[in-house]
Amino acid sequence: MSTDLLLRDIRPWGGPSVDILIVGDRIASLAPGIDAPEARVVDGRGLVAVPGFVNAHAHLDKSWLGRPWVSYGGEATTEGRIAHERAHRDELGIPSVATTTALLREMLRHGTTVYRTHVDVDLGVGLRGIADVREAVAGFDGAIEAEIVAFPQDGVLRRPGVIDLLDQAAAEGADHLGGLDPAGIDRDPVAHLDAIFAIAERRGVGLDIHLHDGGELGAFEYDLIIERTRALSLGGRVNIAHGFALGEVGAARQARLIDGLADARVSLTTVAPLRAAPLPLDALASAGVAVGLGTDGIRDLWGPFGDGDMLRLATRLAQLAGWRHDVDLEHAVHIATSGGAPFVGRPVHDLVEGARADIVLLDAENVPDALVRAPRRELVVAGGRVVVSDGELVD
Template identity: 60%
Template sequence: MRNVRPWGGPAVDVVLDGDRIAALEPAGSGPAGSEPPADSAVLDGRGLLALPSIVNAHAHVDKSWMGLPWQPYGGEGGTDGRIRHERARRDELGIPSVERTAAVLDAHVRHGTTALRTHVDVDTGIGLRGIEAVREAVAAYEGAVEATIVAFPQDGVLRRPGVLALLDRAGAEGAEHIGGLDPASIDRDPVGQLDAIFDLVARHGCGLDIHLHDAAELGAFQLELIVERTQRLGVAGRVNIAHGFAIAQLPDARRHDLLQAMGELGITMTTVAPLRLPQLPMAELDAAGVGLAFGTDGIRDLWSPYGTGDTLGIAWQFARASSIVRDDDLARVVELATRDAGAFVGRAVHDLVPGARADLVLLDAEHAMDALVRVPPRLAVVGGGRLLHEAVSSSG
């Protein structure tokens, strides 16, 4: 890759060897600026901004009707209402399927995502078919796109007999994470659900990624139960809270204490930056050592017709809704969407440095701040050293 500007800095040439970044050299000098071997491919970066690829840390790639004719929004609102509507129509639309999942993955890739953590529905109606479909769709990229799986009990854990056994089987068969959903408001038994899913995490050595929509004190109560179990069962560094709206709704002192406890145990958070709710406090999470990453949630599914697959767009939404305007903070949001989110997909390093996996995205932007506020098209996307998407810029 010739003449690209990592993070908006000086232009460099990047040598990719297999699925790794081998070297970065000043543009036009050294091995990267000399004639490449005859069997090499050369991409002219034209001075474009280069970033590590965008990581989608909260996806639902198994649930979309993307690629089908338009499906009007139906059913009732609220989490339980959307669950009922989805269960009533998903078989009719062929969800889950390899084809629908492939369409969603393609949308992610075109928007610069080459690594994602996806929640995949597990219930007595579909068993583990969704996990199988997602793995098959990801395998078609032959390693250029990577996905970690959360076995997700969208319909509840305890209120549907047989779901816990399916989650146990998913963990035994290699799902990287076990999921959970609103232990209080869905299962009506926060202690029971959390004890059950934490037991699976401890036995299978996997992670826990739990959806927690419950607000304010009810949500905080469940967060405290999660903190206690994380410590007691020795699963620090393996627990993530998705959504976690309650954090932003607590009094300052209570939020501070809870975030400190979470940071000490390596409990992380993911957000889809919902517009109608207060955003997670980025600076406070950073100060407490609580990792934060962004995700698209569902895309064109039976929950909502919205979604394009652009996780950078979600980062923009988060920044705008949080009134983030200063350069350092804007750049920090981009770091959370790219470099730092690598940890959410099991990567020790996800950056434009020698030895890192060769996952990069090129944009026509001055620097990371400019890329965030304008969200320009992704002009080239490289995953595992392979060119997955290339577009022509408006400047030619």
């Protein structure tokens, strides 16, 4: 029996109506009136189609979503959040396959099909969180894919043994290594960056570095990252997450940093934070610097907010950027979908022949309308299979 799938009468990116034939997990063709008598047919009803959402900065190991409410506690600083999490994660059973699975189910319902996820690696949890996340992702039988960042949330140099854990994670298949505020947390940005860059070069993995440090301190750390990326020819394999300093420094300094990022091919990811200077998205796009969007933590010990809806997050990104014109609103959705391809190891993630069949259907007039209303996901196809229908998971 054929497992081919034919989506009839859908409007990719809000354009003219076409049919999409899916063979296996790939888009085989897009055209009006496709004849595929053996395929299962789904009526797209003229709905707007966009690629599956790409969560380019997730923490799939941390969430208590789906469990009883957890009240916010601890101190509202990076150090305070780390300490609070370390003190209470065990009592919540985090990390675990069950908690990660619950989070992935909710985000799949919202149309997110692929992730770059940071997973804590430290002296308490070891590499267990990575194993749990991998098992949870595997439980979706190919509908979801994820790249793993081995993330030293508790610091690198200040916790003897963490460098060895990161090296082990890379040796055992982690796609990227993380870093965390080389100056603000480890107090030695040169040694911190030298250590993780050395592992990345030796093991052939990428780097994805949390950088909350602001102002000129953060800008200095940008310089160090750019220099090492150039020196080790790691262009296209290094990312700065958050990177608040870029939005805080003066115009001339900002322009030099953007030029450096573009020249070294260092990317950025943002979580569209409400209480930080927005990244200069227009200038980054003009320079060709890749920018990804992610949810950060969702209902975890760092904060109670988040529902995993990447389309709502793209709406916030557009609002923070001051975007109102249609072309800009469409760009926000591109960042949350096809623009996320380089963050998850895909040469292309779009509604084109040969791409993986990750497709979201929305009842909207066009893409800008979908962005500002964030309607329910009428249908989600993930890896060639219908996984959401009428806004609910198909089990």
